[in-house]
Amino acid sequence: MKKTTVYIWMSTMVVLSAALFTGITFFDLGPTLKPIVAKANPVGGEPEFRQSFYGSFDVPLNKPMDVAKIGELIYVTDTNNNQVQVFDQSGNNVLKFGEAGKEKGQLQFPYGISGDKSENIYVADLYNGNISIFNNKGEFINYFPNQEKAIKSPGGLRIYGEKLYVTDIKENKLFVFNLEGKKLMEIGGAGQEEGKFIAPNAVAVDKDNHIYVTDSGNNRVQVFDKDGKFIRIINGSTDGKGEPIFVNPRGVGVDSKGTVYVVSNLSHNIYAYDKDGKEVRVLGGMGTDNGQLYLPNGLFIDERDAIFVTDTINQRISVFY
Template sequence: MHQMGDGHIVYSDFLNETVVMCDDKFQQIIRIFGKGKIKHPCGLTVNKETRTMYVADWECHCVFKFNVDNGECIGTIGSEGTKGGQMVRPCSVTLTKEGNPIVADCGNHRIQMFDANDKFMRILVCRGKEDGHVLHPDYVAIDSEENILVVTKDKVQLFDQNGAFIRRIDDGCFTSLFGIEIMTNQPRRIVVTTTNNEKDNLKIYNY
């Protein structure tokens, strides 16, 4: 889900294989994106300057791009595979201040960066169980200082803009993690959706 500057909200409707734009009360449907194109939309984000929406598609193994003003599909990033620039089950995408997409490439266990023209740049974070690496990254976000936050099933990690590991943020008191949202930048604070003993919880961390 992403809130636009005009108050409209866009969110992934994976059951109907679309992305929906509605008002701030989730009432009025403004626009539907990707009908007949996308199959399993997951995380999304919007470049407010170019009016481009990026949608990670778990089943199509790519990131779709849409014009948020008219709903037109204007391209894709990536294709199915294991090489740099390819993806397997991407599930989250975010943007740097320069407009470079960063993708949580879940099936390949890595975080990839592309430039503003959709060209592959580099792998920021590689596969591994130890801290500083990722297994099945589910969510990626960027804070106001361009630090990268990555959520996997069992931890939240903080990296700098070049992918260098800084530290873990979580306390490990959960069995699964499901999502992340940056609440404030001063102080730096996030909220994470977790499961512990079959109960869903929201946990807040300062980092």
């Protein structure tokens, strides 16, 4: 069996079942944290590990899957605890909301998370098959409209401007909606061809409105224009057509300089590429020390180019800038 085929099989099984993420518990709540500085690295500076946070003392993070900065706070889908944990920029827990269940305000497998300009919080629930909307106090508002029941298994979720982008992991599609719930675009379908996906996980949009989707089962990131037209593949090879270096890519983000960061889950790394697809740096590496990662998943880059990563099995958020 070819190596690529093995990787695809491994990645698809991991993404669809989520069984790989065991409930390992770490009781070390980490070092004393310092606030994230208002100014990140100077132009040309290399991102470095700065801090981790692990959750509240009474409820440590358990299988954090995604992270987003909304306003001045950091929101994390605390998946095995069926909730969202909220932190200030010193890593102090300031709020928790959600509980296990299928009713309003309850969550079964909270995955992607994002916020709108009013700081309402949108949480994709993979198992319940819906997107819940909460206010910034953690109070349930409503479900995001799911016209024609288009979304079956929402995974990665990001809001840019007045548009909501969400991957459907089992349907192998990316959907784009306006915030009133009208479907604007649908990309994908199952397959290995350009524009097709196997278990797409995360989505990001750059300042040129290019759309980046981690095509996890195919070990690549696909890039589309604002109208959904395929542009190129990023997989670590020179032209995107060679052997991929990603193994089950998950989170993706783009910084202010156009650098694309991709989480390679099963190799425990974050790879970064310039606009031409040239690798410029690698962060992480398997381990439990500061700056190391163990099956990382979600990634978010804020306006200062600080990089937040859900370090899933280490059960923490790691911050680089």
